[in-house]
Amino acid sequence: MSKPVIKVENLSKAYQIGQIGTGTISRDLERFVTTKILGKEDPFLKIGETNDRGTKGSSDIVWSLKDLNFEINQGDAVGIIGKNGAGKSTLLKLLSRVTSPTTGNIKVKGRIASLLEVGTGFHPELSGRENIYLNGAILGMRKKEITRKLDEIIDFSGVERYVDTPVKRYSSGMYVRLAFAVAAHLESEILIVDEVLAVGDAEFQKKCLGKMGDISKGEGRTVLFVSHNMASVKLLCNNSILLSNGIMQNMSATDIIINEYKKLYNQNNTSKIFDFKNEYFTLNEISYKNNEGTSFIAINDDIHLNLIFDFKNDISGIAIELFVKNDEEALVFNSFTKTFNVKKGILEVTCIVPKNLLNNALYKLTIGVSKDYISFLAKYEDILEIEVENHIEELGWQGKVEGIIRPKLSWIVNKIAI
Template sequence: MSIIEVNNLGKRYNIGERQGYVALRDVLANIIRAPQRWFTGKVHGNKANDQNSFWALENINFQVEKGDVLGVIGRNGAGKSTLLKILSQITPPTTGEIKLRGRVGSLLEVGTGFHPELTGRENVFLNGAILGMKKNEIKKKFDAIVDFAGIEKFLDTPVKRYSSGMYVRLAFAVAAHLEPDILIVDEVLAVGDIDFQKKCLGRMKEVTTKEGRTVIFVSHNMGAIRGLCNRCILLEDGKIKSIGDTNRIVDEYMSISNSAAAVEIKGRDHVKGNGSVLINTVSMEDATDNVKKTTFAINESIRLSVDYEVKDSTRSDISFWVFFSDREGKQIISSFQKDTGIVSGQDIGRHRLAIDFNELGLLPGKYSVSMGVFRHQGTGIDFADWVDYCLTFEIDNFFANGQIFDQRLGVVDKKAIWKVLF
């Protein structure tokens, strides 16, 4: 028998409508009078005007077996957090039902269950109680919780003075030691530092492999999803687009996310140049298997393909250049074709150029590509075309060999030859 069953689940929100104040006693009274209706979406009725409402989730059906680690992925607004709130019994569904066979522990928002005026020590007991732990159970696990969180020095400091990272460390430590049958974790781990993220992922893997518990994990880190989850759901516009093997689902999601990996350059995108050579399209792909995408691992091989057109018959050398810029527009890396001694096609008509970067070395973050064309006239150089920020791409926080990125200074990770001389 499945530990989680979700049948015909839907959640509708009314746009621009404020729900009236509902006291806790009213909620409890509703649950006591009709416990089944509360989580089958019939408590509030279906009075919403279709024109003023939208479905955050619609017709969601899946099952999770004991010991499974289910990843939930999708773009922002796909319905991931709404699904987790319903599974955590924080938000009731509008339609359908869920069946949870076991105790649920969830970590959905930074600082959930924390009182800002209380110390970390006091909040361990408060947060543990909210998550369903008994006082004696918390006492037995207190040292392990504090050790896992690594905040012993600040244990008697009010949490209002904690950083968001410290909030997450303490909250996850409590949830991880709750020993629930089902552990639900949202993207909050992104707030913590790299070492703590690795520690949390290790704990979740331990919870499933050694303790046989079930985990539902939402993340934008595809490396973490691949490494932790044996099954995966891809949400799109509130519906399940695909469900199944993690690698297959992640590959499908990446292909959807990278649909803008090829860009046609419009007239207004040409910054300057004499127009004798024009860049028509630029695409980005994995140089190893030629798959178009815009998310890469650190030091993964990247290829830029450029379709351009020579407009006049001047037999002068043509060479390209490329800039990689960070999110603030600062140029990080440049590469010039003229330095290689290789020139591009000069005949009138269409041509294609491939630019391979075997180990670009950029550290995790978002970057953009700008490029241009030179026409070499004797000792002089003219701009033929210049296109700014024609593509954007992202370097994920893991290496091409699967190793998770550890915190480093700088912008570029460069390999070197290291020799011990003494």
């Protein structure tokens, strides 16, 4: 029977929004005396709120993680799933000792190799080769041990030509290639990988998933993997943890957690009610759903975008425009209606974004209302965010592919006899 290598008890992490400290020296001294000298609970944490980014809140203390309890056994591959802001990266930073918990304990048996952000643990002035030795030394490995793995690391990373170049000259993709190769090949008992792998190309992502599978199943090492790519999590991880607003919803078999994630996703409010008024109309509501009427959008789902306006008077030459940007602020596409005439009262507009067009990523939507395509009567910047997920049962490559979009094109292959 496998033994636990990670044990988390009542783990919490609080952050203060805005200023550092409590605002005054007297309050900082009071906090220090109460917690460090008297050993009592921090009074300022009592007003902390859950990390729900969709609400304004009344406290400047937020709990990025709150009261997490779980155990991970040796050889397990565990996925950590949740929407943006759920606390996934914070959890990995706590486990990697990058930051300290506010309350609770973490017990770890073995050395941890972490890949959290592009360039983490690399010294920019040192070459790739020197950084391999530096990372190994940090993990407590001897020079002979690192040298024995050196050729394997360089070969896996695919940056052999630049291995003696300072890493500050590397692209983000080269950084990730070398960093993953180092973390995966040096002899640590636990490998922690954040979704930084999305920087790499599809071929390298596939290679990394294969290596992590070998590490877990073949070498008996423990892997923790954060990703928005449900197909990759399902492929690699036997168990997963579901986080929402810093609270652990469940830890169970990956199939169960993915289904719970979808249900939780659909409970979130994807319909926004507004009272955006101007002299011509009021925008009352914007919402989206897939063909089944839920808000979990997979790559092979149509996106039904719905808008409700209340026009104050009859007006001619109206056009509705949609602008879609990706998470790097690049404009993916712009679409618009023909001009039409509007009668006073309620107007409902639906736009269908076809399936197999968008990549798996987070997209920001801007809505414009123009008069004869000449001037905007209103333009609502980044009014809605839609996250497009990989489809679990999709055949072929499951990760994010290169490019802004990933259209599913028709291919005809004819075998010609010789």
